Amino acid sequence: MSLWPVYTGSGEPHDGIEQLPPPPPWRAFDGGPVLPPPPAGGGTASPDRAHRARTYRATPECVQLVNAALYLRRPLLVTGPPGSGKSSLAYAVARELGLGPVLRWNITSRSTLHDGLYQYDPLSRLYAAGRAHGAGVPDGVDRAGIGDHLRLGPLGTALLPYARPRALLIDEIDKSDLDLPNDLLNVLEEGQYEIPELVRIARHTPTAALLPDGADGTAEPVTVEHGRVRCRAFPFVVLTSNGEREFPPAFLRRCVALRLRQPHGEHLEEIVRAHLGEPDAYAHELIDRFLQRGSGGELATDQLLNALYLTGAAGLTASSRDDLAALLMPYLSADAGGAAADQGSDAAF
Template sequence: MSLWPVYTGSSAPHDGIDALPAPPPWRAFDGGPPLPPARDEDADGGAPGRVHRARTYQPTPETVQLVNAALYLRRPLLVTGPPGSGKSSLPYAVARELGLGRVLRWNVTSRTTLTDGLYRYDPLSRLYAAGRAGDIGGPDAGEATAEASIEDHLRLGPLGTALLPYERPRVLLIDEIDKSDLDLPNDLLHILEEGQYEIPELVRAARSHPVAEVMVADSEDRVPVRHGEVRCRAFPFVVLTSNGEREFPPAFLRRCVRLELRRPLREQLEDIVRAHLGELDERDHALVDTFLRRGSAGELATDQLLNAIYLTRASGLTAPSRESLAESLMPYLGRAADCWDADDA
């Protein structure tokens, strides 16, 4: 029996992912043999900041709906919004609530290529290892040893790891996709559509070395890759974030579930502050007023408000100094607020 919503936004961990219905026939994948679920970041002593963001994330009803749509349809979620709107915190919250293990993170720049996300191969270290083996074992030993140990010079990237045949979907954050080279979104189309890829270096060695034990992106663990091909079993929950700085190709957009995050209103802001720092007092409400007033004239991020409230609480400053400090912690980030709203309209 299926369950809607699988992701509730409550932050309370549960096994609702096991009630996720079978994918649409055109989004079914059969990779194998299956790998056990990824380890939980809390249990592994993950970075405290990431764990805190996952526990305190406050999704809107629309966010909950569209996260579930992406999970059911096995489609990437393209999240657009101003800085500080919680785009990169969302995948950590989903992973924690649904028990999907550590989030795989791929930070995109203008120099990023598809191969960077799939795997990294170091031919120089392999050549050096082959030379050493040849010196020790004769003229044929180096070639045989290097071919058999090619996996020692190769490591899967975040995207490549997410597409392994895990029993439960991995969570992959592709951060700031709008900063990428113009070709990267199109290059991602085939991979995200087919849920599989090849590693040419392992394909070439498959005749004599059909199974390679390859290191994954987020740990020292190794997984078997057969004949150089990786194919997913449970399609990963992929979150692509964008600051809205560029347009994407229509073919790319139609393959994504699209979520647009907007600036939180007063009630949402107070809920966010409460989740991070506890109940608000009169001084905190005054800072929320200041944030909303300044936000009507320029672009601000929610974490600027959190920084201001935390610091004014911790410093024990009197009212005039506190207000001055708060204003200094809320500089405008860029273009005016009315420009962003016009783009969103």
């Protein structure tokens, strides 16, 4: 029996992912051999990311669209201003649904599809092959041990044939080269890719043992057959964007789009409560001032959290707390800051 919603936004881990119904026929994948899911844990070994996953507070719209992406086996394109929780969402979903450590691909202007799929060091392999030849290894054998010189990237790991989906965060896709979104189309649509270096040697070396992304030297490698990787459970892919550029229509058509906004009212208080406990009288006052100040320009929720933490922990006088809070919450746009300054006391603490 299927379950809606699979992701509830409650923050409590559960096995609801096991009740996810079969995919639409046009999004079914049959990769193998099937790999067991990684240990669930907290979705990440990093304490700060574990905290973000545990304290994330999803809106009803967010819950609905995350589930739409999970059911449809489509990437989730999350846009919103800085500090609105775009990247934290991936960790929250992974923690609640037990999807294992989040695979993270941080995008820059130099990122290419190849970077996300795998990294290969041909020079180290050439050196290893020369040493093996000197040791008398016969021809026809992969003297270089290619698996020692090739490692899967975060996207390449996410598309391995795991029994349940992995969580993949492709962070700040709007920073990429213009070609990257289009390059991603075929891989995310087909749920598979080839490693040419392995395809070329598949006749005499049909399998290769490779380390997945995030694995250390003690981890068990995964087996890739004939240089081809095809997923079984399509990963939960979160692509984040600050809304600084437009994406091609073909790319947008293949994504479920979620627009996050800065939290207000009770939602903002829930976030504060999750991070710092029940707000006191001064915290409520500072939240109100944050909301009023935010009407004059762009602010981020983590600016408020920083101000609340410091003003509560530093033992300051009332006037000093106000001065510090104002300094910790500058506008994120110079234009907004100038406009707010022109408004005088309307935006001032």
